[in-house]
Amino acid sequence: EEGWLEGEVAAARREARGVKFNKRRARFLSEAQKVKQGAEGVLYWMSRDQRVQDNWALIYAQSLALEAEVSLHVCFFLEQQLPDATVREYSFIVKGLEEAAKECDALGLQFHLLPGSAGEALPRFVEDWGLGAVVTDFSPLRVSLQQVEEVQKGLPSDVPFMQVDAHNVVPCWVASDKQEYSARTIRGKITKLLPEFLTQFPLVDKHPHCASKPAEVVDWSQVLSGLKLDHSVGEVDWAQPGASAGIAMLESFIDERLKDYAPLRNNPNSEALSQLSPWVHFGHLSAQRAVLQVQRGRSGRAESIPAFVEEAVVRRELADNFCYYNKKYDQVEGASDWARKTLQDHAKDPGPYTYTREQLEKAQTHDKLWNAAQYQMIVEGKMHGFLRMYWAKKILEWTSSPEEALSIAIYLNDRYELDGRDPNGYVGCMWSICGVHDQGWQERAIFGKVRYMNYAGCTRKFNVQEFERRYCPK
Numbered sequence: 001e002e003g004w005l006e007g008e009v010a011a012a013r014r015e016a017r018g019v020k021f022n023k024r025r026a027r028f029l030s031e032a033q034k035v036k037q038g039a040e041g042v043l044y045w046m047s048r049d050q051r052v053q054d055n056w057a058l059i060y061a062q063s064l065a066l067e068a069e070v071s072l073h074v075c076f077f078l079e080q081q082l083p084d085a086t087v088r089e090y091s092f093i094v095k096g097l098e099e100a101a102k103e104c105d106a107l108g109l110q111f112h113l114l115p116g117s118a119g120e121a122l123p124r125f126v127e128d129w130g131l132g133a134v135v136t137d138f139s140p141l142r143v144s145l146q147q148v149e150e151v152q153k154g155l156p157s158d159v160p161f162m163q164v165d166a167h168n169v170v171p172c173w174v175a176s177d178k179q180e181y182s183a184r185t186i187r188g189k190i191t192k193l194l195p196e197f198l199t200q201f202p203l204v205d206k207h208p209h210c211a212s213k214p215a216e217v218v219d220w221s222q223v224l225s226g227l228k229l230d231h232s233v234g235e236v237d238w239a240q241p242g243a244s245a246g247i248a249m250l251e252s253f254i255d256e257r258l259k260d261y262a263p264l265r266n267n268p269n270s271e272a273l274s275q276l277s278p279w280v281h282f283g284h285l286s287a288q289r290a291v292l293q294v295q296r297g298r299s300g301r302a303e304s305i306p307a308f309v310e311e312a313v314v315r316r317e318l319a320d321n322f323c324y325y326n327k328k329y330d331q332v333e334g335a336s337d338w339a340r341k342t343l344q345d346h347a348k349d350p351g352p353y354t355y356t357r358e359q360l361e362k363a364q365t366h367d368k369l370w371n372a373a374q375y376q377m378i379v380e381g382k383m384h385g386f387l388r389m390y391w392a393k394k395i396l397e398w399t400s401s402p403e404e405a406l407s408i409a410i411y412l413n414d415r416y417e418l419d420g421r422d423p424n425g426y427v428g429c430m431w432s433i434c435g436v437h438d439q440g441w442q443e444r445a446i447f448g449k450v451r452y453m454n455y456a457g458c459t460r461k462f463n464v465q466e467f468e469r470r471y472c473p474k
């Protein structure tokens, strides 16, 4: 059954059938620019954006396949050896892919779930299947850039290789060609380009050209058990993976929470956030779709809409900008000179408490609010956004160096947050600990000029005890 929003999304998609793909979203990574003559099909190598509809990379791949009158294929690489991979993360991925594979099937696209790493296996797959072009999506993270580079080197020279930024509204490399200082410096650049890029998505439609041989059948019931995963971080029950669950969460946001987003989003006791970050992170939901629907929304205070666009577009795209143009996006060395200097100046300051990574992981600190936030992350896989700042800043205060603090914060964030391993996470930790995208504040111990937060400040903002009671074990 379709809810009103799903109905609205479906209607918006149907209305947008004629919308053309804007070629500025794509860039060539190869010399070859034309689909190879006599090829069997076009391939979309799905990586960061694990959905079928509202996906600019797949929309582009389909337009190429239609023009060349060939079949359309989608592939995803699942590595068997996954360091630090948890059941929480991979059950979300695999279940989302299963839904995407079904949608592909219904649209006449072939879905291939492939073992190994794309860098090694994709060029061979392209040759074996006689494919004539490869389109992929975009992530600024190190592992992804490296895989894209390996694929680029391995592909035959007559097969064009294109990349489409299907995650950002404005393609990362179009928004800016350099590392931006702050939200202030990127906001105007992005806003100016929104009329061009914040458009409806054309539908990925039933594909008229069939492949000449069938794809290998995937037994989805066996995929997860075939992976070596850490079972100590399990699934969460509030967040169902997949594109339709992502749309349903968006629907409930617009219906129930959007009206409170501007006034209450910094209150961890209220239900005012969209809760969309897991689906956006895995690409099950396009942030652009979320923004389009929020802007159409009927209920809601007027000021909540721009507040949401600020987070979902400006802040999120700023995080991609940072990771793309700063190779040290997850290291103290990646911070600005002023921040590195001030942290260095205060590196020897004695702290009030010192905890090990293990104590922090087990929420064994003297601070009940911090422990409660840590429990929220462990149990629910999503810590409230306001508390993430407090949480990371206290790690700086309670460990022996900014380097150690950053590495613990990133370790815990990537291990427990459903939206972890994301540019937003690296930038969030860098903002909290190393002042990235922030300014200098009044100098104090340990933090130097990096912005400070404390417990008393939290008690002035929201009912801290209520939050502690909710999450700390009795």
Ligand code: FAD
Pocket: 265, 273, 274, 275, 276, 277, 278, 280, 281, 311, 312, 313, 315, 316, 317, 319, 383, 384, 385, 386, 388, 389, 392, 413, 417, 419, 420, 421, 422, 424, 425, 426, 427, 428, 429, 431, 432
């Ligand atoms: P909403 O407020 O409803 O926001 C909607 C969307 O906007 C989010 O889904 C997200 O995509 C984007 N967004 C919101 N806030 C930010 C922000 N500050 N920076 C960039 N994008 C933002 N976000 C992650 O997606 N993954 C992480 O691993 C992550 N780790 C963080 C770690 C720290 C230390 C800090 C300070 C922030 C981190 N954030 C992370 C950013 C932010 O806290 C989360 O995106 C937000 O809490 C997700 O919840 P929501 O979708 O309900 O947020």
